[in-house]
Amino acid sequence: MIVLWCIFIIFFGFFASKLPTVLSGNGFEYDGSYMRTQAILEEEFNQNQSSILFIFEKENKISQAEFENYIEDTLVRIDLDANSGTILSPLGQKEMMKENIAYAVLSYEDKPENIGKEIRSLSSSLEEKPGFNVEMTGGPVIEEDLNVASQKDLAKAEMIALPIALIILLLAFGSLVAAGIPLLIGIVSIVSTMGIMYFFSYQMNLTIFILNIVPMIGLALSIDFALLFIDRFREEVRKASIKEAIEITLATAGRSIVFSGLCVFIGLLGLMFIEIDIFRNVALGGMTVVFVSVLSALTFLPAVLSLIGKNINKYSILKVASVRSPLWRRFATFVMNRPVIMVLVTLVLLITALLPVKDMNLVVPGADALPTSYDSRVAYDKYKMNFVEKNKSEDVKAVVILESNGEILDEDNLIKAESMLSSITESDDVVSVESPFTLSGIDNAEDFYLTLQQPEGKSSLAPIIDNFTSSEMMLSYVYFEDEKSAQQWVKEWEKKDTDLTLHLGGVPKFEQEIFDEIVEKAPYGFAFIVITTFFILLVAFRSLLIPLKAIMMNILSLAATFGIVVWIFQGGHFGMEPVSLALILPIFVFSIVFSLSMDYEVFLISRIHENYLKSGDNDSATLEGLTATSKIITSAAAIMIVVTGAFAFTGVMPVKQLGVGIALAIFIDATIVRMILVPAFMKMLGDWNWWFFHTKKPKKATAK
Incomplete structure (x- = not known):
């Protein structure tokens, strides 16, 4: 019996040492609407599954030009180690940079649990330099x-x-x-x-x-x-x-x-x-x-x-x-x-x-859940404090995708979409809605459709169309006052009978x-x-x-x-x-x-x-x-x-x-x-x- 147990222990003990390498995530995964909406975001709107944030900081004595040069040099090194990841730089993006702090985004199509090697490689790309600091954070890093x-x-x-x-x-x-x-x-x-x-x-x-x-x-x-x-x-x-x-x-x-x-x-x-x-x-x-x-x-x-x-x-x-x-x-x-x-x-x-x-x-x-002694937790807190408004936090932002029969940019479907989004805006606890209509400043569906028929109008709306519409779908974000009201709203709206098919996601739907x-x-x-x-x-x-x-x-x-x-x-x-x-x-x-x-x-x-x-x-x-x-x-x-x-x-x-x-x-x-x-x-x-x-x-x- 002891010999059998010794063989048993040696065999499984070998694989026990490998267990940490196959563990990932906090385990809160559920096959529901949230997961289906995430798949749509990835397939139809090219939103990558994993995003790593780089938080850049400088001391007051450092000039803005020096700060931008440091960011550019760091991103060049990151790009070499990114292994097919795409980088969004804060240079030229006002909303991504303040006086002494900025952030860049590195996106991957792969799931967070599959980019562990890339994270460890990227950490070596972050050069320490007097007067400057850069830290990694985001879901995969955490x-x-x-x-x-x-x-x-x-x-x-x-x-x-x-x-x-x-x-x-x-x-x-x-x-x-x-x-x-x-x-x-x-x-x-x-x-x-x-x-x-x-x-x-x-x-x-x-x-x-x-x-x-x-x-x-x-x-x-x-x-x-x-x-x-x-x-x-x-x-x-x-x-x-x-x-x-x-x-x-x-x-x-x-x-x-x-x-x-x-x-x-x-x-x-x-x-x-x-x-x-x-x-x-x-x-x-x-x-x-x-x-x-x-x-x-x-x-x-x-x-x-x-x-x-x-x-x-x-x-x-x-x-x-x-x-x-x-x-x-x-x-x-x-x-x-x-x-x-x-x-x-x-x-x-x-x-x-x-x-x-x-x-x-x-x-x-x-x-x-992560101890405050970890750099990724500190960096995440800095990101939220400096770049996330209270009512723009991921915790209170619901993803709403409207799906139509036929092209979403057809006039009839635009009218249905505008009507639904107006109803959403008037809902209790909704603070604001971010959609193609609100981003373009064109609130009326008929005017929006007419603008698309003109070459100049279509060109001006192209960035919004590219990011917020697919062939039969329109993406929008709904913001709420607090997390509980956001969760209650997505639960109620999922049961509603609407003109267009509704797909709900975001942190409120997940929770x-x-x-x-x-x-x-x-x-x-x-x-x-x-x-x-x-x-x-x-x-x-x-x-x-x-x-x-x-x-x-x-x-x-x-x-x-x-x-x-x-x-x-x-x-x-x-x-x-x-x-x-x-x-x-x-x-x-x-x-x-x-x-x-x-x-x-x-x-x-x-x-x-x-x-x-x-x-x-x-x-x-x-x-x-x-x-x-x-x-x-x-x-x-x-x-x-x-x-x-x-x-x-x-x-x-x-x-x-x-x-x-x-x-x-x-x-x-x-x-x-x-x-x-x-x-x-x-x-x-x-x-x-x-x-x-x-x-x-x-x-x-x-x-x-």
Whole structure:
């Protein structure tokens, strides 16, 4: 078994190193109107898919002539390295140049994810010169930097998490051997999964966030599984042979790992309902790492333990008591003696924490996801500040393409187009419309048509005709006061019956489709997760009330988590700059944490259930189960918090928010839920905890 795993790790480890080279974009791609309109812009209006901006700056002491010479020389070097890209220079373009700052545009027909080599080559063309500065930005450059930032964040998170995880494992086991094995299993699971994900890149586009999500889930989960397995093995090997100890451990802890892994797998599978690349990427990566983690815990780990055997406690550097600490028993007894009061106090705390949820503001991550230390982010902010008017921003600009039957420049079609554009201009929330009519200053369709019939008029309108019309199509831009009104407008107008066929695009349409897809599909995913988890726990514990209780406590604790995350990030607490939450946050945290917290529920209830089947005494089984698993589950939760919380110290904002959200949810689950709610509810419900149709109650053990 170990030989097979070594071959498996070497093979997929080789491809794991190649995974970053096939990742691209933030994963927010959806096959809808936006994508179709983008295709029309490219095919009919020759608007390239990828644009790189070069932001030029000069110091005040530099003359304008010197500045223009510097720009021209730089663009000549860029043109040599552009590899079929077309350059729009700011020289002679007043709107592209101000006193000390200017920008140029390099456009490619290829998609952003396919020009990574060109971006790296172009960066070497940017010569540093005293008094001058030039920086690259734009979508492709920001995506490339996000990929770099994600890799750096992963390394940083591992540097924080792994040493602390080792310390926690040493405190749990005391032995270097026992503490090192879970880390080994975690690394094996992550590396193997990364290699497997490389092969998925041939079938689908993979987002750069895979680099953060897979290690975040895989390391935490595989260490937890190994921790539970090794703890039970150490307990059994004291009183049985190595072979018997492994058999018992597989039958008990192994069973818990299977059900726990199944819950996490189902939680991630629920993301597949949302037909957006990033959700399906994370679901695929997460499910793969869960499968590999369970497989390694049930095959590789027992094989390693069978070789190590009783040497599992070798190289002990800390003395760990073999007798379970009575502290948890005392606390559980304290809670179980006052169950109603404990539940009420806990509910007040959780409800108070969830109140800020009402103010949650979700956005699609953009350039602001990149740390401000990156030049592309700084340059993008300069571009927006100097060259983009508030109501001319891409965020509030909708693309409107009118398609006719026959030539769009025919008089009848021009009249229809002018009528539609007039209606659009009069719409609520529309600030302005940019169309062939407004750009030419000819508002009347008949006059526009007559002008086109005259040679001089046709010549004067040629630049507008070339850029804003195709054979059967007319391009226009509609500007709005804010993003929300823009999204609502494109949604309403897409449903309208109009004289000409309407194609809508731009950032407002993109974000509206993303939001609507999530709002429409996420409830189905959540329902699938909740219902499936209920039946898994029903089968695992032969109980109706325990699954219901676990699900309700999970939902309540997750709501409290979202409230705290809103308070931290949107409220700007703990030194944070106020920032909106990434749209992915509530979906991912729910799907991942709902199932991860079931991890501990399965571990804990499995031990309580095991004791109940022996004794038939609910209160005694609860106390014994909590006492037996308290230390190991606390250690597992601490590792989960450390591994996910380490991403809070990274720079990519959605990953930072995700790390904080998952760590907070696990903390609430491991403290308030497990320390207070579980024993309180177990006491209140008594033997009803284990009621399941016609299941007979075990007989209580009697003293001899």
